[in-house]
Amino acid sequence: MKSKISKTQTNQNILLEKFKSDENLSIAQITELLHCNRQSAYNYIKRLEENGYAFDKKILHGSAYYAIKPNSDDQLYLSVTADTLRKYTIARKLQCRPVPKEVLRKKFTVCKGNENCVIDDRIPLDIGESQYYSLINDLCRKGDIELIPSKTTPSQQDYYLTGKNIPLQITLDFDNLYNLNIELSTITQGSTYYEQLKNLYQKTNVLLGIIDENVSYHDNYFVYGKRIDGLSNISTRLHPITNLDYKTKVLRVNYTTKRGKNMEILLAVGMIVYSTEKDTLYLFGEEDPKKSGNRDSLYTIIDVSDITQTEATTYEHKSYLADYFKSMFDFMFGISLEEPTAVKVAFDRVANVERKINYLKGQRKNAVVQIEDDKIIYSDIISGLSDFAMYLRKFGKSAHIIEPLQLKEKMRQSVERTLLRYEEASSNESS
Numbered sequence: 001m002k003s004k005i006s007k008t009q010t011n012q013n014i015l016l017e018k019f020k021s022d023e024n025l026s027i028a029q030i031t032e033l034l035h036c037n038r039q040s041a042y043n044y045i046k047r048l049e050e051n052g053y054a055f056d057k058k059i060l061h062g063s064a065y066y067a068i069k070p071n072s073d074d075q076l077y078l079s080v081t082a083d084t085l086r087k088y089t090i091a092r093k094l095q096c097r098p099v100p101k102e103v104l105r106k107k108f109t110v111c112k113g114n115e116n117c118v119i120d121d122r123i124p125l126d127i128g129e130s131q132y133y134s135l136i137n138d139l140c141r142k143g144d145i146e147l148i149p150s151k152t153t154p155s156q157q158d159y160y161l162t163g164k165n166i167p168l169q170i171t172l173d174f175d176n177l178y179n180l181n182i183e184l185s186t187i188t189q190g191s192t193y194y195e196q197l198k199n200l201y202q203k204t205n206v207l208l209g210i211i212d213e214n215v216s217y218h219d220n221y222f223v224y225g226k227r228i229d230g231l232s233n234i235s236t237r238l239h240p241i242t243n244l245d246y247k248t249k250v251l252r253v254n255y256t257t258k259r260g261k262n263m264e265i266l267l268a269v270g271m272i273v274y275s276t277e278k279d280t281l282y283l284f285g286e287e288d289p290k291k292s293g294n295r296d297s298l299y300t301i302i303d304v305s306d307i308t309q310t311e312a313t314t315y316e317h318k319s320y321l322a323d324y325f326k327s328m329f330d331f332m333f334g335i336s337l338e339e340p341t342a343v344k345v346a347f348d349r350v351a352n353v354e355r356k357i358n359y360l361k362g363q364r365k366n367a368v369v370q371i372e373d374d375k376i377i378y379s380d381i382i383s384g385l386s387d388f389a390m391y392l393r394k395f396g397k398s399a400h401i402i403e404p405l406q407l408k409e410k411m412r413q414s415v416e417r418t419l420l421r422y423e424e425a426s427s428n429e430s431s
Contacts, residue, residue: 008047011036013081015044016053024058024065033134086125087135087144087166093123094145094161095169101147101157108132175352180204181394182356205394237281238272240310250288250315255306262308267300268317270325275335280305282335284328286319299328299337330365334387341385344402345392347376353398377402385410 011034018033019025025033030041045055045066054069093099093107109122125132136159139145143164150156161168184201187194244251246269254264266288273282281304319325331340347353349371357376361367370377382388389410392399401408 010082012044012047014083016048017081017084019048019066019068024060024067026060026063026065028063035131082126083135086127087139089123089125090135090139091144091161091166094159098150098158098160100150101159104159105132177204178352178356185394237304240307241269241272241283241304244310244312246312247320248316248318249312250317252311252313253283253302253307254309255302256308257306265300266313266315267302268315268319270299270319270322271329273301273329273335278335280335283307284325286317288315299324301335301337328383331381331383333382333391334384336384336387338383338385340381340383341404341406342379343382343385343388343404343407344377344379346372346400346402347378347395348398348400349374349376350398353395 015025015030015034027038027041030036030044031038034041034044036044049055056067056069058065058067090104090108093104099107107122109124127135136145140147143162144166146160146162147157148160150158181201181204184197184204187197187201241251250266250268252264253267254262256262267283268286268288269283270286271284273284274280275282283302283304285300285302287298287300328337328340347357354371354376357369357378360378361369364380367378367380370379385404385407389407392401392411401411
């Protein structure tokens with residue numbers, strides 16, 4: 001008698017959980033869920049009503065459907081059911097990667113009662129095969145898992161964990177952690193879940209031992225009122241410039257410097273550059289010598305967000321996409337007007353470093369990669385050594401600067417400044 005009562009209470013909890021997660025249930029669906037007859041299904045609804053739950057009944061497509069009335073489901077605490085734990089056990093097998101439909105079934109042994117459920121290294125489930133498939137169907141219907149064609153074998157169907165209700169957990173080895181860090185480093189402020197991904201990027205830096213002086217120890221504080229515009233607003237930000245004939249006419253540009261000083265220059269636009277790392281637009285151009293007072297023109301870069309006013313002049317120019325700007329763009333590692341400098345770096349041939357360096361080479365017009373014994377020698381001509389130094393810090397002790405001395409010094413000073421800042425932060429917290 002005790003066993004029968006326990007089963008009834010379990011089924012009642014299963015049904016209540018189902019009602020709370022689904023808008024409507026028919027008697028046929030209840031009988032399938034609880035493996036009972038129609039009369040028992042009505043009895044379970046009656047028991048829930050006796051416990052204070054009120055139901056709405058409606059006819060859909062000739063069948064009666066029941067739903068818990070709003071605000072009537074807060075009178076009884078809903079405990080975790082056995083099926084909840086069984087679903088979690090199934091979902092855990094999908095955490096690391098998709099699993100083919102037939103393979104997933106073989107990862108479990110299904111049995112009832114006192115049957116021996118231990119076979120090989122399979123996970124035992126104390127249910128029959130029909131209930132196993134019922135749980136799978138329920139996970140699919142709720143959107144927790146999906147059955148879609150395999151990306152590697154189109155004729156095969158794989159189960160995927162969607163992350164909708166069951167959180168995704170990522171398990172990484174050292175090599176995959178490196179890959180994830182590189183991918184996260186390119187996330188822009190316009191990306192979905194930017195703040196969460198930025199936080200994850202910082203955590204991967206810690207795990208890899210990468211020192212990034214631009215990541216402040218107080219970055220976890222909220223900055224109120226800051227709006228992340230992202231890529232979608234590029235056209236809006238460029239509107240004051242693209243409305244003018246900037247490709248052939250010199251522009252009069254008023255802008256505010258980072259120190260708050262108002263400036264006005266005549267600018268022949270050579271190139272408009274977007275930095276994905278900083279989510280910032282820049283005008284890269286030639287400052288008119290008549291305005292600067294110099295014999296030769298000056299080259300300058302202006303942050304578009306600092307511009308307060310633009311207007312076209314009658315002066316014509318031929319700077320737009322001129323050879324100089326194309327060449328400087330090829331040399332730039334970041335947004336920089338530094339004179340291009342030859343660099344050479346030796347990387348330890350470990351983990352996935354070689355693949356990353358070859359990927360970098362594919363993005364750099366002047367880069368050369370050579371393999372010497374257990375080292376990868378990377379040579380390039382770079383404008384923006386500070387940005388390049390920041391990139392090299394991602395490789396930790398695997399990167400060894402050969403030349404120039406200036407780059408070695410930047411790496412050393414960067415580490416010293418970062419350690420000093422953390423020391424100051426630690427002393428302030430302890431005082």
